[in-house]
Amino acid sequence: MAPQKRPASIAGVIRPSEDGDAVARHLQSRYDQVIPNCDNNASSPSFLCSGLLLRATEYSDKYHSWQPNPATAAWGVSFSWLRKDSDFKDTHGTSNGFIVYPEKFALSNGLVPVEVECLYPQDAWTSGPDRCTSHAYSSGAPAPTIPLCQDIGVYKSDDWLKKGFFDNENQCAFDLRPARTSRATVVMHSVEIRRLSSAQLGYRRNEIIVADWSKTPDARFPIEAFFYKQDSLPGKPTPLSSAQSDQCDFWRTVKKWIPIIRWEGTAAPSGSAKFLYRVQDQKTPDSCGVPPPDSGADVARHLQSRYDDTAQTCPDQPRKALMSCSGVLMRPGWVGNIWQPIEADKVSGVGIDWVRRDSNATSLRSYAGIVFFPEKYIRPPQKNVIVAACAYPDMSPSDGLSWRCGTVCQKQSPPVKDAAGWVNRFTGDRNQCAFSMDDGDPAYLWQQMMIVRQIRRFNRPADIIVNAWSAKDVEVPVEAIYWTTRDPESLRKARAIQEMYKDDTSLRIPVIRVEMVATLPQRITFSYHEADQSVSP
Template structure:
C-alpha cells in the first residue's frame, strides 16, 4: 500500500485513531497533533511537550505503524535528526546544492549511537511523518544504513554502490534481507565505512520496506562497538531550497555548549525566515550501550521564547 494512501486514511480517521502507547505522554501527543492537523497550525507543541514527544518516540520500539505492515516504524517512532555545521552563510534547512540526497541519523532505544557525524554538535529534528503538522511536505525516505554509509560518494541519491566496491551495492540486491545475513556481510568487510550495504526502504516496496527496516535495526544492535561509535544513516530525497516553512521540522538540537550557540542561532533564523517558533532541545547521547538518550528542554538555553 502506498504511504500516501495510508496517510490519507489516517487523516480521515484522525478523530478516532490512537497513538502507539508506550508512555503517559502519548495521549497528549496524539491530541496536540490531531489538533494541529485539523486547524492547519504550522508548527505545534511547547518546548516541554516536544521534549516529551521525542522521549516517547525514542522508547517506542514498534515494528510497524498502527498495525499496518506497509507502514515502516520510522513513520511514527524514533527520532530522525540531521547534524549540521553551524554557519551564518546558509540556512540550516537548505540542502547542500551539490549533494544528491540528504543524510539523517535515527535514534531509538534499539538504535543508539554515541556521537554525531563529523563530530558536529547541533542540528535539527524532523517530525515522524504520521505526526507532522498539517501542510508539511514529506521528503521521500530512500534507504537506511545500520552504520554510516559514506553516501556522498554513492550514486542513486546516495543509496547505490560505493565506487569500486561491489559488496556495497544495496543489501536486497545481494540477497541480504535479514540481520543475520547483514552481520555475515558486516564481519567480512574489514574497512566497513563505505564498504557496507544499505537497505532499500522506499515507499514502493510496501511491506518489504517495513521488513527491511526492522532487520536493519536488529543488525545495528548486533554491530558491537563500531556500530555504537559510528552513527547510522538514513538517506532522504533532496528537497528544493528555501522550504523551511513547509518542511516537517520539529526542533533544533544541541549536544553540548559549543552546539548550543549554533542551535540558538538556528532557532532565531528559523523564526525570522518562516515565522515559526521551534524549541532548542538538548540531546545527551549515551556513552555506554546500557545508557539511554536524554531529550531536555531547558528554558534558559532558548534564544527566543516564542
C-alpha cells in the same frame, strides 16, 4: 515539575502546534517507543512514526542549515535514525543540528514529510552520484559501488553479516522506498545488525538517506526541533550558540519559533538518552532582533518558493485564503506611488494579480509593478493592509464598476457557491462573478476559484479585489518591484518605481526579473540581477 514558560511572543510570529516542553516530551516518547512497525501494520516501517530522524549541521550566515547543499542534494541527504534500541551519541562533524517530524506527524501538522530512501546499519561514508550505493574512502577517493541489499539477496541481519559488511564504505543499504515490500522488517533487521555487531563497532551512528527536499517551501519543511549536545568539537562554535543562531535564522526566514532541545546521549544496547527543553537555552523573537532586509537574491528565492508552493491550505491557518501564505501578489502599474491606492480605488477597491504554479497563469495585466508580502510574512513596521474582498477566477473588466466586486457569486440568483455552479453559469472575462471572501469560508472559496481556473484553463492571472488601505508608505508591505522580459521597456518602468520608492521611504526594494513560459510545462520564474537595479544596495 510545573511546565516551563515558553519565550515571549511578538506580533507576527507563527507558533508551532506544541510548546518546547511538549516537543521534548514527544521526542522522549518516540525515542523510548520500541515498536516493529506503525499502527500494527506490517507494511508501515517504524521510522514513519517512532524514533528521531536527525541531521547534524553547522550554522552559517551564508546558507540556511535546514536546507540541503545544492551541490550534492541530488545524491540524497544524510540523516541518522535514533531510538532506544538503535542508540548512539556521536554525530558527524558537529554537536548540533535539527530533528524532523516523522511522516505521520508531519502530515497531521500540514507539513511536507521528508522521503526516506535507504538505511545503512552504520555510518557508510556515502558519496555521489547516489548515496544509497556510492561510497568514498577516508581519503575522499571513490570506493567501489555496492548495490542495494535487496538487489544482492540480502534481506536479513544474518545475510548482511555473512557478507562481511562491517562499517564505513564496506556495506550495503536497505532500500526503504515505498515500492519495496517488507520495509518494516528490514528496518528491524538493521536494528538487529547493530546489536550483533556492537562488540566490533560499538554503538555508533547509522546513516539514513533522505531525498532532496529543496523544492519544499521553508514554511512547510517538517522541522520539529533544533538540538545540541554539550560536547564541543575543536574549532567549532559551541553547540548551543550554533543552535541558537539556527533558531533565530528560522524565525527570521519563516517567522516560526522552533524550540532548542538538549540531547543527553548514551550509546548502549538499550539506550537511556534524555531530551530536555530548557528556557535558558532559548533565544526569543525579541532577542533575535529585527530581521535584516532580505538580499535581492533572497527575495527572488522567496517569490519562487511561494509560486511553487501548491499547498491546498495555509499551515496553522486552515481558514485563511491561500493568498495569505502562498502565491505571488502583484499590483500592476508604474505611474505615481503605486504602493498606495489612487483616490478612485478608495471606494471601488484595488485590483491585484495573484499567480501560483497551479493557477496556470502565463501572462500579467501589466509587465511592471510591485509585489506585496502575503499576510503570513508581514514584518514590522509593515502592516497587514492587503485584505481580499473578492476573487474573480479570470481577469475581469472591473475598472468601470463603482465597487469592483460587482454582484458577487453568493448574491447571484440563484447563489453561486462553488466551482460547479460557476462553470455552469459563466465563461470568464466579462461573463463572470467574483467569490466574496466575506461570505463563507475564505479557504474553501479560494479553492473553488482555483478549481474554476483549472477547468476553464484560464491563462491570465486571477483578478483579486482588495480593500483600499490607509497606511504610511513604510507600513505598506512592499516586497519587490517587478518587470518582465516580454517587454524590455518594463525594466525602465521598474527602475523608476525603485527610485521613487527610495525617495519617499529611504528604503531600497529590489527589482526582480519575471520570465513567463507559455509552452508546457507552463511556468513563471523570478530572479534577481544586479544589472536590473537602479538603486544601489
